[in-house]
Amino acid sequence: MKFTDVISPFLAWSRAARKADTIPYPKQKNPGADRYRGFHINDTHKCIGCGRCEVICENAAIDMVKVEGIEPGRGDSGLRPKVDYGRCCWCALCVDVCSTGSLAMSNRYSWITEDPDSCTYTPGFDRKDWDNDEKGYRQDNQVLNWAGSSREPMPVEKPENRVRGFHEVVKGYTVKQAVAEASRCIQCGLCITACPAHMHIPDYLMAISEGRFAEAVKLFYDNNPLPEMCGKVCTRQCETVCALGYQGESIAIRWLKRFACEQFDSLADVLKSDAEPGIPNGRKIAVVGAGPSGLSAAYYLSRKGYEVHVYDRNDKGGGVAWQAIPEYRLPADGISKQMEVFRKAGVRLHYGKDITDSLLGELSAKFDAVYLAVGLQKPSEARMEGEDLPGVRPAFEFLVNSPEKGDIPIGTRVVVIGGGNVAMDTARTCRRLGAEVTLSYRRRIEDMPADGEEIHEAMEESIDFRPRTIPLRVEKTDSGLRYFYLEAEMIENPQGGRPLPRPKDDVEHSIEADTVFTAIGQTGDIDFIPESMAKEMDIKHGLIVVNQDQYTGYGNIFAGGDITPGEGDAITAIADGLRAVRGIEKLLS
Amino acid sequence: MSVNPATDPKKTTHLFFGPQHPGVTGNMSIEMWFDGDEITKAITHVGYLHRGFEKLMEKRLWIQNFPLVCRICVPEPDTNEECYALAIEELSGIPVPERAKWIRTLILELARLAVNLMAFGGQAGTIGLGTGAMWGITFRDFVLDLFEELSGARIYHIFIQPGGVRKDLPPGFEKRVLEVLAKIGERLPEMDRLILNNAVFKLRTKNVGVVDPQWIQEYGLVGPVARGSGSVRDVRKDAPYEVYDKLDFNVITESGCDIYSRAVVRRREIDLSISLIRQILEGIPEGPVATQLPNLTQWRVPPGEYYSRVESARGEYGYYVVSDGSLKPRRIHVRGPSYVHAVTLLEKMLVGANIADVSNIMVSLTTCPPEIER
Numbered sequence: 009m010k011f012t013d014v015i016s017p018f019l020a021w022s023r024a025a026r027k028a029d030t031i032p033y034p035k036q037k038n039p040g041a042d043r044y045r046g047f048h049i050n051d052t053h054k055c056i057g058c059g060r061c062e063v064i065c066e067n068a069a070i071d072m073v074k075v076e077g078i079e080p081g082r083g084d085s086g087l088r089p090k091v092d093y094g095r096c097c098w099c100a101l102c103v104d105v106c107s108t109g110s111l112a113m114s115n116r117y118s119w120i121t122e123d124p125d126s127c128t129y130t131p132g133f134d135r136k137d138w139d140n141d142e143k144g145y146r147q148d149n150q151v152l153n154w155a156g157s158s159r160e161p162m163p164v165e166k167p168e169n170r171v172r173g174f175h176e177v178v179k180g181y182t183v184k185q186a187v188a189e190a191s192r193c194i195q196c197g198l199c200i201t202a203c204p205a206h207m208h209i210p211d212y213l214m215a216i217s218e219g220r221f222a223e224a225v226k227l228f229y230d231n232n233p234l235p236e237m238c239g240k241v242c243t244r245q246c247e248t249v250c251a252l253g254y255q256g257e258s259i260a261i262r263w264l265k266r267f268a269c270e271q272f273d274s275l276a277d278v279l280k281s282d283a284e285p286g287i288p289n290g291r292k293i294a295v296v297g298a299g300p301s302g303l304s305a306a307y308y309l310s311r312k313g314y315e316v317h318v319y320d321r322n323d324k325g326g327g328v329a330w331q332a333i334p335e336y337r338l339p340a341d342g343i344s345k346q347m348e349v350f351r352k353a354g355v356r357l358h359y360g361k362d363i364t365d366s367l368l369g370e371l372s373a374k375f376d377a378v379y380l381a382v383g384l385q386k387p388s389e390a391r392m393e394g395e396d397l398p399g400v401r402p403a404f405e406f407l408v409n410s411p412e413k414g415d416i417p418i419g420t421r422v423v424v425i426g427g428g429n430v431a432m433d434t435a436r437t438c439r440r441l442g443a444e445v446t447l448s449y450r451r452r453i454e455d456m457p458a459d460g461e462e463i464h465e466a467m468e469e470s471i472d473f474r475p476r477t478i479p480l481r482v483e484k485t486d487s488g489l490r491y492f493y494l495e496a497e498m499i500e501n502p503q504g505g506r507p508l509p510r511p512k513d514d515v516e517h518s519i520e521a522d523t524v525f526t527a528i529g530q531t532g533d534i535d536f537i538p539e540s541m542a543k544e545m546d547i548k549h550g551l552i553v554v555n556q557d558q559y560t561g562y563g564n565i566f567a568g569g570d571i572t573p574g575e576g577d578a579i580t581a582i583a584d585g586l587r588a589v590r591g592i593e594k595l596l597s
Numbered sequence: 598m599s600v601n602p603a604t605d606p607k608k609t610t611h612l613f614f615g616p617q618h619p620g621v622t623g624n625m626s627i628e629m630w631f632d633g634d635e636i637t638k639a640i641t642h643v644g645y646l647h648r649g650f651e652k653l654m655e656k657r658l659w660i661q662n663f664p665l666v667c668r669i670c671v672p673e674p675d676t677n678e679e680c681y682a683l684a685i686e687e688l689s690g691i692p693v694p695e696r697a698k699w700i701r702t703l704i705l706e707l708a709r710l711a712v713n714l715m716a717f718g719g720q721a722g723t724i725g726l727g728t729g730a731m732w733g734i735t736f737r738d739f740v741l742d743l744f745e746e747l748s749g750a751r752i753y754h755i756f757i758q759p760g761g762v763r764k765d766l767p768p769g770f771e772k773r774v775l776e777v778l779a780k781i782g783e784r785l786p787e788m789d790r791l792i793l794n795n796a797v798f799k800l801r802t803k804n805v806g807v808v809d810p811q812w813i814q815e816y817g818l819v820g821p822v823a824r825g826s827g828s829v830r831d832v833r834k835d836a837p838y839e840v841y842d843k844l845d846f847n848v849i850t851e852s853g854c855d856i857y858s859r860a861v862v863r864r865r866e867i868d869l870s871i872s873l874i875r876q877i878l879e880g881i882p883e884g885p886v887a888t889q890l891p892n893l894t895q896w897r898v899p900p901g902e903y904y905s906r907v908e909s910a911r912g913e914y915g916y917y918v919v920s921d922g923s924l925k926p927r928r929i930h931v932r933g934p935s936y937v938h939a940v941t942l943l944e945k946m947l948v949g950a951n952i953a954d955v956s957n958i959m960v961s962l963t964t965c966p967p968e969i970e971r
Contacts, residue, residue, distance in 0.1 A: 009799060009800075014796045016790040017791050017796075019787070019790050019791075029735050040745070042767065043746065043764070045749040063894055064661065064894065066658075066662075099753070101660065101661070101664065104763070151763070151765055151885075152758070191892055192895070194892060194895075
């Protein structure tokens with residue numbers, strides 16, 4: 009103990025003369041830091057209502073609620089987060105996981121109100137002073153990419169190998185890859201809104217992520233009897249709305265469906281009693297066309313106890329999907345595997361039976377209901393000079409006649425006109441048959457209706473893409489054909505939608521070819537419908553317009569698939585089949 | 598029937614001290630019997646803060662526990678986040694980028710600085726020297742300002758995550774850290790004059806609350822309590838985590854064994870933290886601060902168990918984490934030093950002590966009740 013120890017504490021008095029460290033609140037207020045985790049802000053138009061914030065909130069402070077002015081729709085649940093500030097602990101996990109990055113926090117930390125109920129509000133809807141604050145906690149995807157992630161890469165055959173034959177391009181996921189990919193799902197279920205058949209996507213992704221592959225297959229069959237086909241060639245509208253796609257890559261839903269089906273040699277064995285016919289109810293249904301739509305309706309009707317007869321003019325089932333899609337995308341061995349399920353479900357298939365007007369009348373009279381799912385059979389005309397020259401052919405006809413056998417002569421130089429999936433299939437098939445292929449399309453590559461992956465793979469296979477080329481005519485030359493075209497520039501479409509091509513100048517360009525394929529779509533061939541029936545149906549541009557139950561408006565006839573207006577893809581056709589089942593049940597009850 | 602002289606109702610007075618008392622750290626109570634003003638027996642009671650953290654954590658996703666673990670210790674939440682993150686990283690093999698390791702060390706040292714400032718000042722507060730306590734809290738607030746800028750929150754930072762930290766340092770942060778260190782450093786001599794060189798403080802703390810060096814092994818004492826009695830144990834040195842092996846420092850130890858000695862350890866820890874923070878700011882490399890984690894709602898940590906430990910301001914702090922490979926932890930056990938310090942040791946030390954010294958002794962052990970009843 010020293011004497012200074014008695015004196016030194018009193019030196020603290022020197023602070024009395026200096027400026028205080030405290031602030032005189034409320035005269036002076038201290039704003040929150042730039043990153044302060046304060047009250048929530050939500051850009052409700054950017055928000056898609058995926059509910060990820062609700063799931064991650066450890067205090068259950070967030071509820072997804074219906075708000076006025078935002079309706080549920082494709083890719084939007086119509087719900088928005090409502091935050092209870094009696095429970096919120098300001099951890100900002102909700103902000104970090106927000107799929108679209110719409111949710112943020114302001115730097116306000118104090119709020120005084122007399123109404124206790126207003127402590128629970130929907131940010132963005134219940135207007136608050138801090139709605140437009142620039143400062144506060146924000147998601148930073150460069151640092152913490154919790155909102156998005158990248159897809160498991162699908163192993164594919166190298167381009168130089170795949171043009172040598174018709175073996176499948178996509179090799180399929182391994183179990184490890186599939187489980188990893190399925191585990192990325194956040195279970196928001198927005199994909200269900202976009203899938204025409206409303207498949208149980210989150211449920212089967214969960215099953216795959218937990219290794220329950222058989223259960224996944226059972227879930228597929230709940231509303232899609234052709235899962236392996238869809239797993240390979242579906243237009244995957246589900247993936248376009250995937251919440252993960254906003255800040256990362258959407259989940260490979262299509263590839264996972266394919267994966268689960270590939271795990272089993274027999275799908276019928278997996279389904280067991282789930283694929284058996286229902287208790288017969290004594291009613292008979294005729295389905296015309298054994299394509300995806302017809303088969304779907306037949307399967308579910310049969311499961312409900314109807315006696316279903318399917319008629320198809322071809323000698324095998326599957327319709328356009330299986331006839332026109334080349335082997336390298338949809339190998340034939342998967343077909344018999346899936347057809348086995350239909351047979352097991354009691355669907356009676358009658359092949360080689362062409363539909364005529366008298367037969368249709370007969371079916372309508374003999375059966376309790378008829379479902380027309382005949383598809384589109386007639387190729388559209390290109391309305392181009394020289395279209396009737398030998399060597400100028402519709403691509404669709406070429407594809408359905410098993411070109412991979414190599415007995416259709418195409419020469420070594422091929423021009424394909426069009427930008428859809430049929431054009432891609434034709435170009436890539438010709439490439440595999442050894443031809444040099446040029447693809448001519450009126451608009452830009454990004455306007456092509458074909459699947460992006462198809463376009464990408466076609467490019468890898470050194471197909472010469474000539475976008476913005478307007479077909480003029482085809483002329484016969486000594487060595488074959490010459491295809492003439494004009495170069496185009498894009499102008500805005502006054503009616504909205506895709507821009508329109510317009511000739512840039514009068515300079516004609518041309519390519520030598522042995523074969524020119526036109527792939528500019530197909531139209532319906534409904535000559536088989538008797539005049540008396542057609543009068544009562546609503547037929548527009550060769551397509552039968554139906555109501556929401558796929559009912560044509562005539563007697564007991566329903567229609568669906570490509571013959572009715574719609575997206576024109578397999579999954580829409582399957583969805584039509586499901587609706588027809590509902591419509592037929594309603595009619596017969 | 599023989600009567601225990603320590604609790605003889607005829608000779609002793611029986612009273613509860615706490616749980617609501619400014620002299621008690623947090624919410625716990627001490628049941629005391631005393632003869633005159635000398636304590637004859639003391640029993641600690643906890644249960645006022647029980648929120649069942651360990652059980653709650655078993656019901657939440659791995660990531661959802663970060664907002665929970667920080668609440669186990671209010672003054673120093675970051676050690677909890679660090680322990681939990683270390684265990685998850687070890688179990689799932691998630692790498693931590695180099696820069697993130699430096700930032701984490703920075704956070705841990707800033708937190709230690711804040712705690713020691715408050716505890717050192719608080720020690721003065723227990724003998725009625727309120728100015729010291731206020732200064733300690735003010736200086737801690739300067740550090741909390743830095744935390745607010747860095748993480749967006751003053752108390753519960755929730756900034757350390759498996760695989761790194763949540764965000765990079767804000768622009769100019771290093772400069773502001775140095776400014777705060779300079780400001781605190783400038784005022785620390787004033788604090789020394791007020792507290793350590795104070796006759797009253799010396800009289801009240803020297804040879805009071807003596808921790809026998811033998812007890813260190815016997816009871817498993819750690820941190821400033823052990824180091825005030827000559828121990829040289831410090832997890833930062835003994836089992837370096839993050840970047841402590843790259844920093845230059847010595848374990849602080851004092852041999853007085855009394856409250857004064859422990860206060861000096863804390864005072865020197867403040868200087869050490871300031872020195873370590875300066876070293877970190879000089880050595881911090883550029884680079885990413887986080888590793889991409891799997892989908893948080895489907896995140897299954899591989900099965901296994903791990904005991905992670907770090908040095909908190911109160912001593913060795915550990916998390917025993919068991920995963921069964923599911924979406925949620927199977928078991929988490931939090932081992933804070935307060936369990937021994939505030940229950941076993943305090944009950945022993947209070948016998949024979951003066952009533953006026955109860956909070957003096959208790960604060961010198963830096964007990965933190967939420968850590969006892971997780």
